[in-house]
Amino acid sequence: MAKYVYFFGNGKADGKADMKNLLGGKGANLAEMTNIGLPVPAGFTISTEVCTYFYAHDRKYPPELKAEVEAAMRKVEEAMGTKFGDPKNPLLVACRSGARDSMPGMMDTVLNIGLNDTTVAALAKLSGNERFALDSFRRLLLMYGEVVMGLKGHKDHPFDHILETAKEKQGVKLDNELNVESLRWIVEQSKAAIKKYTGKEFPTDPHEQMWNAIGAVFGSWMNDRACVYRRQYAIPDEWGTACNIVAMVFGNMGDDCATGVALTRDGSLGTPGMTGDYLINAQGEDVVNGSRPTKRIEETLGQDMPKAYKELVDVGHKLEQHYRNMQDIEFTISRNKLYMLQTRNAKRTGFAAVRVATDLVEEGLISKEDAISSRFIPAGDLSQLLQPVFDLEAKKAADKAGKMLTKGIPAGPGAATGKIVCSPQKAEQMKQADPNAALILVREETTPEDLRGMKAALGILTAVGGVSSHAALVSRQMGKVCIVGAGEMDIDHHTGIVKVKGLTLKEGDDLAIDGFTGEVFAGRIATKPSEVVQVLIKQELAPEKSAWYRRFKLIMDWADQHRKLNVRTNADLPDQAAEAIAFGAEGIGLCRTEHMFFDHIAEMREMIMATDTAEREKALAKMLPHQRNDFAGLFKAMAGRPVTIRLLDPPLHEFLPQNKAGQEEMARILGKSVAEITRRVEELHESNPMLGHRGCRLGIVYPEITAMQARAIFEAAVQVQKSGVKVLPEVMIPLAGFKKEFTNQEKIVRQMADKVFAETGTKVEYLVGTMIEVPRACVTADEIAAAAEFFSFGTNDLTQTTLGMSRDDYGPFISAYTDPKKADVLAADPFATIDQDGVGGLMKMGVEKGRQARPGLKIGICGEHGGDPDSVKFCHKIGLNYVSCSPFRVPIARLAAAQAALGK
Amino acid sequence: MAKYVYFFGNGKADGKADMKNLLGGKGANLAEMTNIGLPVPAGFTISTEVCTYFYAHDRKYPPELKAEVEAAMRKVEEAMGTKFGDPKNPLLVACRSGARDSMPGMMDTVLNIGLNDTTVAALAKLSGNERFALDSFRRLLLMYGEVVMGLKGHKDHPFDHILETAKEKQGVKLDNELNVESLRWIVEQSKAAIKKYTGKEFPTDPHEQMWNAIGAVFGSWMNDRACVYRRQYAIPDEWGTACNIVAMVFGNMGDDCATGVALTRDGSLGTPGMTGDYLINAQGEDVVNGSRPTKRIEETLGQDMPKAYKELVDVGHKLEQHYRNMQDIEFTISRNKLYMLQTRNAKRTGFAAVRVATDLVEEGLISKEDAISSRFIPAGDLSQLLQPVFDLEAKKAADKAGKMLTKGIPAGPGAATGKIVCSPQKAEQMKQADPNAALILVREETTPEDLRGMKAALGILTAVGGVSSHAALVSRQMGKVCIVGAGEMDIDHHTGIVKVKGLTLKEGDDLAIDGFTGEVFAGRIATKPSEVVQVLIKQELAPEKSAWYRRFKLIMDWADQHRKLNVRTNADLPDQAAEAIAFGAEGIGLCRTEHMFFDHIAEMREMIMATDTAEREKALAKMLPHQRNDFAGLFKAMAGRPVTIRLLDPPLHEFLPQNKAGQEEMARILGKSVAEITRRVEELHESNPMLGHRGCRLGIVYPEITAMQARAIFEAAVQVQKSGVKVLPEVMIPLAGFKKEFTNQEKIVRQMADKVFAETGTKVEYLVGTMIEVPRACVTADEIAAAAEFFSFGTNDLTQTTLGMSRDDYGPFISAYTDPKKADVLAADPFATIDQDGVGGLMKMGVEKGRQARPGLKIGICGEHGGDPDSVKFCHKIGLNYVSCSPFRVPIARLAAAQAALGK
DSSP states (O other), X not given: OOOOEEEEETTEESOOGGGHHHHHHHHHHHHHHHHTTOOOOOEEEEOHHHHHHHHHTXXXXXXXXXXXXXXXXXXXXXXXXXXXXXXXXXXXXXXXXXXXXXXXXTSOEEEEETOOHHHHHHHXXXXXXXXXXXXXXXXXXXXXXXXXXXXXXXXXXXXXXXXXXXHHHHTOSSGGGOXXXXXXXXXXXXXXXXXXXXXXXXXXXXXXXXXXXXXXXXXXXXXXXXXXXXXXXXXXXXXXXXXXXEXXXXXXXXXXXXXXXXXXXXXXXXXXXXXXXXXXXOOGGGTTTTSSOOEEIIIIIHHHOHHHHHHHHHHHHHHHHHXXXXXXXXXXXXXXXXXXXXXXXXXXXXXXXXXXXXXXXXXXXXXXXXXXXXXXXXXXGGGGGGSOEEOHHHHHHHHHTTOEEEEOXXXXXXXXXXXXXXXXXXXXXXXXXXXXXXXXXXXXXXXXXXXXXXXXXXXXXXXXXXXXXXXXXXXXXXXXXXXXXXXXXXXXXXXXXXXXXXXXXXXXXXXXXXXXXXXXXXSOOOEEOOHHHIIIIIOXXXXXXXXXXXXXXXXXXXXXXXXOSEEEEEOSSHHHHHHHHHXXXXXXXXXXXXXXXXXXXXXXXXXXXXXXXXXXXXXXXXXXXXHHHHHHHXXXXXXXXXXXXXXXXXXXXXXSOOSHHHHXXXXXXXXXXXXXXXXXXXXXXXXXXXXXXXXXHHHHHOHHHHHHHHHHHHHHHHHHHHTTXXXXXXXXXXXXXXXXXXXXXXXXXXXXXXXXXXXXTXXXXXXXXXXXXXXXXXXXHHHHHTTOSEEEEOHXXXXXXXXXXXXXXXXXXXXXXXXXXXXXOOSSOXXXXXXXXXXXXXXXXXXXXXXXXXXXXXXXXXXXGGGOHHHHHHHHHTTOSEEEEOGGGHHHXXXXXXXXXXXX | OOOOEEEEETTEESOOGGGHHHHHHHHHHHHXXXXXXXXXXXXXXXXXXXXXXXXXXXXXXXXXXXXXXXXXXXXXXXXXXXXXXXXXXXXXXXXXXXXXXXXXXXXXXXXXXXXXXXXHHHHXXXXXXXXXXXHHHHHHHHHIIIIISSOTTOTTOHHHHHHHHHHHHHTOSSGGGOOHHHHHHHHHHHHHHHHHHHSSOOOOOHHHHHHHHHHHHHHHTTSHHHHHHHHHTTOOGGGOEEEEEEEOOOSOSSTTOEEEEEEEEOTTTOOEEEEEEEEESOOGGGGTTTSSOOEEIIIIIHHHOHHHHHHHHHHHHHHHHHHTSOEEEEEEEETTEEXXXXXXXXXXXXXXXXXXXXXXXXXXXXXXXHHTSTTTOOGGGGGGGGSOEEOHHHHHHHHHTTOEEXXXXXXXXXXXXXXXXXOHHHHHHHHHHOTTOOEXXXXXXXOGGGHHHHHHOSEEXXXXXXXXXXXXXXXXXXXXXXXXXXXXXXXXXXXXEEEETXXXXXXXXXXXXXXXXXXXXXXXXXXXXXXXXXXXXXXOSOGGGXXXXXXXXXXXXHHHHHOOSEEEEEOSSHHHHHHHHHTTOOSEEEXXXXXXXXXXXXXXXXXXXXXXXXXXXXXXXXXXXXXXXXXXXXXXXXXXXXXXXXXXXXXXXXXXXXXXXXXXXXXXXXXXXXXXXXXXXXHHOOSOGGGSSOTHHHHHHOHHHHHHHXXXXXXXXXXXXXXXXXXXXXXXXXXXXXXXXXXXXXXXXXXXXXXXXXXXXXXXXXXXXXXXXXXXXXXXXXXXXXXXXXXXXXXXXXXXXXXXXXXXXXXXXXXXXXXXXTTOOOSSOTTTSOOTTTHHHHHHHHHHHHHHHSTTOEEEEOSGGGGOHHHHHHHHHTTOSEEEEOGGGHHHHXXXXXXXXXXX
């Protein structure tokens, strides 16, 4: 028989930590904490299987569930010595969601279930605190009304309205200042509001309350923001959430009570020592929703509640030792007694991830392999250590100029300069309109509804909330620059006006925020490279002077010990190549030669306008020395590492001016008539340039272009080799879909190589291979590999052709496609992460067929997917030899490759 | 040991007819004719293996070849009683190419090898005819100079020039009027010209002549026109040609000599009875190159040479009985004795093919299966029987108006009206510039160099030459409308002026030619449907009154007995559907619904301009009744046959005016501002519309469009079914590459079906399937087939995406791609014939994976390839259930399907 309900309490639990799939993270850890003797209120977890059943059966429960819940409830009653619904000694419970992976704030919670007019009186009597009892009841009514009865987001905001009216009437500002009379008024008004807005009475039966809350929790798995969140973090819909029913303990019974959220280390930079927020005499969401200014655990909890604080620090240490990871905990202190309500591995920034991972290795808690696992450092988060920070001099100057506005709590390290935007919706729209828009989202506080807007912003700045606030938490996870609790700011999100220290800023004004220090500046501030970049690339900082570099290098060294994939870079210029080498690149996987033509656009245009081969050759001859120089520079920089050079790829019309002024200027420079230019532009116009006259099709129609490029490559190679530097050019024919396309171009390349070697009396080792970027190349990879010496998957174009989807044109439907509430076709943008079933299927075929014809064929990837951790792992899985990505993604690819090799 | 040389002579031969692969068609049939006792001069064939060796070894021969040739030459000498190079009794030989498949006029021939100053004197003495000996020598010098020494096509045309000068000097017009003195002068001038233009002497050594001629014949396998020809008829380069050395027999020894070319039946319409051309006192190419007006065998040979004529007719009959096919023969009559120089299966028009096939069945020579084989009727040639012919009344009127210009020999049946063009190069250019250009190529005569220009023309008209002329032969094979020997025309191809009976026409003027009657008209003449179409579609002609219909029907009936593939049609309108049924269509494989939107463009535009769903639904509601009517019409016409309806596919911008005037008009009609229209047009603009917001992506973003179309389909289906006509709609979701794209749209369709069935109280059987047109759909066909009830390959788009090649943009490179002398990437246009390795590979995968998930999955093809015989055969091979093509291609597809099933 299926077991759906798992009890915990009295020091023993049905579940344990490794049952997260079934019990969710919260449920499994409540069980685990119970088992290891930590103070956890009794309760039970309804498993994720019930959630799955619920959605598969039109929102009905398994028939066995009711009896199991009732049995578990009896055990909770026993453990707590109270009784659910008892008119004299009532048990109250919380009903909380909890999925396998933490999805903070995405799903719903209802506290104080079990209260009604009878039990609230009993609670008042038992606690001797009527105010507390009424405060609990008004919270239940609020949460039940919003979550269960669907009034959340109602345009009238009835509960906010009631609360504000009560405060006004009584003349107080904060919730906890409300007196008994006000609270009683709120309770009655809330009941009336529920009746008015839903047509139904608030149910007085505790069981009815509980079952409806359970239904709401399971229902919240499919709410909009939960779905968005799952997409962002690739959590499958199939997992479902568990539902935890936990006996209430109260942080709102008086000043010897508190509730809080803590991290066992700093979540922003990973510095050791507990950090967090708490509130005296408060309950539940109060801490994270910014309704009152929170206090910081590391600053005042030791004085406020010395015993409980010591106990909390001890528990934190115990949990770190037990879980061998930094923890994020929720607790309530009820009449000076500590209760643990949750623990989970803490979300952290890339900085904190690197620091915690290396520190834990040094503390002997985890192995090096653990440290470089994606659990400790999601590979993509490494990029945070490479992003620019504010230039100290520039910051000083801004300060001197009076641009420093205020200081908040630093919650996401980094430097962000951008335009103020006060509404998440607007941020989202602006980002859609201009994907390069740099935006700073400035808010009183953020809520789970703001998720999409936060994603669109470069940095986040809030007036309210601590390091445990929603804004801080989400920023940590998204790697956004973030400052919270900048309380001096007064933000009107309706008008978009931000006032601070008498200064008025408006939406669109520039703002600079320093996520390391919490400083907020008006205007823009120049950035400088991060410490790691200063050491590696700029060589302006001695390695031993940078602790961040030391940690970064440890991680990279550990990663290199395990990875099987080589990591190359996409670079066209010697300085890019040098940067990439500093980041650990082992070769160039893609040198696009386009810029070489753009750099000599007049000659290029002369060639495009040529009416015969002789004229074209004349123009090409002018480009030869430049290309040769460029290649020589690259070969020198790469010092014997392989350099894959792609021959000219874009359609010729990309090199011609499309507007009248440009065409007139071009006519003047080339001494042609404007009509001639216009005619050529029209002649070269294409309906679908993606599928047009480009790639090897250019070199096939104009073999002299290929010949010139080959000459430039081999002359440069010979020259550099003669200078004593090893060279290894790999000439790459783009867009070949037919073996004969490849061999046509290969022949020109090899003939030119022989010619140059004969002319110079020097031979150079080289390869000729092809870019695999149309499906036909994968399907006939065996034929092509019979001739080609290497393959490189051009997954950008391969994705476009395999899916029949243009990256320039997918805007109008891709958001519907990746939105689980709309079309729900794709889990991720296929141009960011390889579509493994489709494009990946063809890649697999290409690898298999290619190696079938040429065992040991060298195969890489040079599309933008080469720097995406999931795609790197896929490349490892299908047996590629290397990935190639932009220089700043090289460390990420190295780490992802190691994670792939370790399988974790 | 390899055998390279095959002797024939004295009634016995090393080879035989079924050794064509080795000996080429000419060599194998010379051997066969020798074996069956026909009069063939002795000779030997150097096999195609030597040609292969020649190209694989840098144009060298196998070392054994020389000895084998010498041995064979001795046998020829024995058989003929003469000796090669003997100063007194010299053997002369011809050196002729001969590939596996006949490639008429494409490769080179050298006659009279063995002549020099010594042997020419001996020949004069032996024959008692100095004129003949000199004529033979000047022919050798001409052919050797052009073919072996490369002077063919030289800008000075030295040999033409010498011949014309000699005729002028002597004051005669025709070659055969030249006297001994003139011929001697020509011989000396020709030797001098060879020396002058090549710097080399004409070799006097007969062996040197022969070996050089052999080299030229093998070399001609790779000449330009041979390569073009092979591409057109899909002959692999690897086959190579054989080379035949045959003892000369002379048709130019006097008036008891002749040479000719004959068909055992009429090549244009297949009428029984030998036809052909001959010339008295002539040799070799004279008959086909139009240098003298030929005589027609069926008209005068019986009188000119009664004995030889009777023998020729007998031989023709014997050959037909032996080869069980209509033959094309070459013969020489030397002093009243008949010699056979070649026989081969005759090229014929589609009309002749159908008539000969049905006649031979009735004559008991071949089986019905043979008759419908591609050897007897290339499926594509059937289309000639369906093409329009001139309307008799219109022709009479033109005649009355004095538009009839002249009459030639009808050589390719059909009606062609088009613009005069006098140069094949210009024809080719004009066709490239405008693929719809209707051109009539008007030439004095045509040569193999004109092939590309002939291909570009709709009809061909020559002033010189008979039914065996190059123009007639090529037209027969290409299915072009053709008239030859319209001798009253005077054509100046330099100026493009055509004079006939005092009337002057110029290039660009309209001309109408009747390939059934040989009549040539100035201006345009209206056409009417062909006999078959009159019977089947127009029902204006009683079936029993049309012999062509009778034959057509026989072929179709025989084909239907064998084919396994169903044949459907692509049709959007009831009258198209009715036509297709008349041609044998068994369903609609593709109803594009685009026209339904174009027909109500104002509502469509209203919908596109709508800013919300409600507005869109309003506009769609206006379209609903029209679409319902259209579907009802189709269902009625198809009377229970399956009808596959594709939901809206093209991107929305295709429905908006792209120019200013159109936008202004649209603004006026919709009552919107021009700025609004322009903004929407810009918003909908796409960089690569092929890969943009189209197909199911429209229905996913605008589900209301899908809902409206589904409602129209099911309401129409219910209505027609209620009227007592069976209906079988198959709703096709376009462009699905992901299962979820399909299921998203499928759900809307099925929900609407249920709704309509509930509303009307009637259920209709239907299927929901998808079009497979992006590679991803093939790669994940198993997933998609789990939901889709049928597949239909949209091979147009599948080709574009698999090859990364846009049909709108491939112009600038596709000619280089299909040109074996240039890139030589593709044997055929991939949009005409399925790229079997690439696109076909994905189709195969799609079929296998699809049926793996859903055994027995119904799979068809609805791209334009569905009417291409080679593609139909491929579809049969990979196990499709049906092909779908345009109505007029249905008979072709039926025949091709039978040929596929029969494997021949």
